[in-house]
Amino acid sequence: MIKIRAKDLTIEEKAKLLIGKDFWRIDTLGGKIPDFLMNDGPVGIRQPRLSTNGVETVQPSIAYPSIQVLSQTWNEDLVYEMAKAIANDAIELETDIILAPGVNIKRLPHNGRNFEYVSEDPFLAGVMAKKYIEGIQDQKVGACLKHYAANNSEVSRNYKSMEIDERTLREIYLLPHEIATKAKPWLVMTAYNLVNGVRMSAHDKLYRILRNEFKFDGLIISDWGAVMNRTKSLKASLDLEMPYDKLHLEQLLDDIKNEKVDMEIVDASVNRIIDTAYKCEEMRKIRQINLSVEERYNIAEKVAEEGIVLLKNEDGALPLKKNEKVLVTGTAVDSYVFGGGSSQVTPREPFVKLIDSLKGEGLNVSYFRTMQFTAGAFTSITDLKGALNKIFIDDIDATIVTISQDNHAHSEFYNRQNLLLSNEQIDLIKEITYVSPKTIVVIYSGAPIEMNEWIDDVDAVLYVGYVGEKGNKAVAKILSGSVNPSGKLTETFPMFLEDVQAYHAYEDARVALYEEQLSVGYRQFVSENTPVLFPFGFGLSYSTFVYDNLKITKSGKEVDITLTLTNTSKIDGHEVAQVYVRERLPDVYRPLYELKGWKKVFLKAGETKTVSITLDQRSFSYYSLAHDDWHINENGQFSIYVSSSSIDIELFTHIKY
Numbered sequence: 001m002i003k004i005r006a007k008d009l010t011i012e013e014k015a016k017l018l019i020g021k022d023f024w025r026i027d028t029l030g031g032k033i034p035d036f037l038m039n040d041g042p043v044g045i046r047q048p049r050l051s052t053n054g055v056e057t058v059q060p061s062i063a064y065p066s067i068q069v070l071s072q073t074w075n076e077d078l079v080y081e082m083a084k085a086i087a088n089d090a091i092e093l094e095t096d097i098i099l100a101p102g103v104n105i106k107r108l109p110h111n112g113r114n115f116e117y118v119s120e121d122p123f124l125a126g127v128m129a130k131k132y133i134e135g136i137q138d139q140k141v142g143a144c145l146k147h148y149a150a151n152n153s154e155v156s157r158n159y160k161s162m163e164i165d166e167r168t169l170r171e172i173y174l175l176p177h178e179i180a181t182k183a184k185p186w187l188v189m190t191a192y193n194l195v196n197g198v199r200m201s202a203h204d205k206l207y208r209i210l211r212n213e214f215k216f217d218g219l220i221i222s223d224w225g226a227v228m229n230r231t232k233s234l235k236a237s238l239d240l241e242m243p244y245d246k247l248h249l250e251q252l253l254d255d256i257k258n259e260k261v262d263m264e265i266v267d268a269s270v271n272r273i274i275d276t277a278y279k280c281e282e283m284r285k286i287r288q289i290n291l292s293v294e295e296r297y298n299i300a301e302k303v304a305e306e307g308i309v310l311l312k313n314e315d316g317a318l319p320l321k322k323n324e325k326v327l328v329t330g331t332a333v334d335s336y337v338f339g340g341g342s343s344q345v346t347p348r349e350p351f352v353k354l355i356d357s358l359k360g361e362g363l364n365v366s367y368f369r370t371m372q373f374t375a376g377a378f379t380s381i382t383d384l385k386g387a388l389n390k391i392f393i394d395d396i397d398a399t400i401v402t403i404s405q406d407n408h409a410h411s412e413f414y415n416r417q418n419l420l421l422s423n424e425q426i427d428l429i430k431e432i433t434y435v436s437p438k439t440i441v442v443i444y445s446g447a448p449i450e451m452n453e454w455i456d457d458v459d460a461v462l463y464v465g466y467v468g469e470k471g472n473k474a475v476a477k478i479l480s481g482s483v484n485p486s487g488k489l490t491e492t493f494p495m496f497l498e499d500v501q502a503y504h505a506y507e508d509a510r511v512a513l514y515e516e517q518l519s520v521g522y523r524q525f526v527s528e529n530t531p532v533l534f535p536f537g538f539g540l541s542y543s544t545f546v547y548d549n550l551k552i553t554k555s556g557k558e559v560d561i562t563l564t565l566t567n568t569s570k571i572d573g574h575e576v577a578q579v580y581v582r583e584r585l586p587d588v589y590r591p592l593y594e595l596k597g598w599k600k601v602f603l604k605a606g607e608t609k610t611v612s613i614t615l616d617q618r619s620f621s622y623y624s625l626a627h628d629d630w631h632i633n634e635n636g637q638f639s640i641y642v643s644s645s646s647i648d649i650e651l652f653t654h655i656k657y
C-alpha cells in the first residue's frame, strides 16, 4: 500500500490534519489517513462515548490505584505490570493511545492533581514514568507523556507564567521528562501554563530541548484547549492541536496560504501526524489482549497491597488479631473514593466495601454509621453518641476510623485551600480516641493531609490514598496482617502546609515565581533540617530490617554499591533501600543530598540478601549554568547514604568521583 505523505495533500487538507477532528480523534481527510483514538489515563481508561441521543457516557473500565499509590510501591516491575494491564483495557476498548503518564513535580502539596502525578523527586518520577511507558507500548498501544512542563498548580493554569531559573528547570522540572523520554513515548503533551513568559503550547526553546537533547522524535500534542495561536504553536513545532477548534483552523489556513509559516514546518508536523496514524493502524493489527480481566484485577490489587503506606503503628496496634472486636466507622465505608478530572474512570465492577473485605479476612467486625456525606463535604456527624455507646456496650477492642478526601478536594481545575481535614472528621477521630481502647485511622486521600491535632492520640495510621475499585481488599489484608505493608511515601507529608517554602513564593494572577529554586520536597526539609510529619521515602513494615556491609567500587564512570539487608523479624516482608548522594564541598549550591537509586527487596523471615545498586555519572552531576551542561566538580568528594527513608540514614561512606 502506498502511504500518503504531506506532499500528496492540499493546503486545506494539511491544515485540517494539524487540528483534531473532534475531542479524541484526528481528521482522516475522508479516509485518506488512518484514524486513531486517544483516551485518558493514567489510572484506567476513560473513554467517553456519545449515544445516539447525544448524551455522553463514559465506558466502564477497571479503576486502578492512583499513580501516587503506584509510585509508593517503589516497584518498577509493578509499574510495568499495571501499565500493561491498562494497555489491555485500551485494546479491549479500541483505544490506540493512552494520555498518560503525568510526571509533573509535586511542588505544592495542595495542588489538585498530585494524585495523578508520581513524586516530588524528579529522578523517581522519571524512572517510574519510563517503566509505565514501556509497559503500555510493549503492548503496541501508544503512551503520551504529559504535561511538558511545569504544570504544578491547577489555579489559573491557562494564564500563569511559571518563572523558573534554568538550573531549577533542568534539575527539577525537565528531568522527569528527560528520563521518561528514553522509553520513546509516541506522544508528548504540552502543559497549559507558560514558562518564563512563553506558552508551553508554543515554547520554541523547550521543544528544541525536547527534540534535540532528549531526542524525542514523536508527536507533540497540545493539552486540550491549550493553544492560543495555532500558527505560533506550529512554528514552535507543536504538531497536533486538540481538540477541534473552528476559528483556529480558519486562521491557520489563512496563515499557510499567506506564507506566514514555512511549508517545510507545516509538512514536518503533518508527516509526524501521518506517521503516528500509520503506526496506530499497523499496531492495531498485531496487538492482542494477553491478560484476562481477572489477571488485571490481580495486578491492581497487588499495586494496592504494595503501595499503601503504614505511617504509624504504636505498640504493634496492627495487624488486628482475629479475637479482637473491631468497629468500622467514618467517611470511606459506603462508597468508592477517587480523584476527579480527566483521569476519573467509571469502574467496571461494583465497589468493594472495606467492611466486607475485613470480614473476608476472618476479622470480627461490625459497622456503625457516623458521618453524613453532603454535596462534596462531610458536613455532619450523624450519630457519634451511638458509636461511642456501641464501643462501650459491645466491648470493642479496636476502632477503625476511615477518613477521606475525594474528588471534590482532589481534582484537575483546583487546588485544595489547605491540607486540613474537615472539623467533623477531626472531631470524630478525637472523640473515638477518648473511648476506644485502640484507634486506627485509615486515610483515603490523593495527597498529604495535616494530622497535628490528633496524630499523638491514635494508635495506628494507614495511608491508603486512592486504591481503585477493589483496593479495599488490599486495605483489609494489611489491617489483618495477611499482607505485610511495604509502601513508602514518594512525597513529604509536611507538619504544616506553611512549612513548605514554595507555598510562600511570590504568586499573583499571572505569575508564579519559583523562588525556592531547588528546595522542593525533601530537598528543602533535609537541607534546612525542618521537622516533617512523615518524610519522603518513609513507610513502616510489620518486619524489622538491618542494613550492613556497605561496599562501594568505582568502575569507569559507574559506582557500584552493595550492602546486605537482613529481615530480623519472624514475618516475610519487603524493604526499600534508598541511596542518596551528597556533594561534601560543592562549588555551587546543592541540596544537602538527593535520591539517586533504590531497590525494593523481598526477604523471608530471618533471610539476608546482598543488594546492588549502580550509580552513573549523572548521579553526581548538577546542571551548571557556567557550562550550559551537566557537570561534575573535578575534585568532587561525595557521601553516599543508604537509607530506609530520606531522613533515616542506615549506612554511609565517602567517595571521590
Ligand code: BGC
Pocket (backbone or CB within 6 Å): 040, 099, 146, 223, 224, 342, 412
Ligand atoms: C488534561 C489532560 C487530559 C486532557 C484530555 C486536560 O484537561 O489536562 O491531562 O489528558 O484534558 O482529557
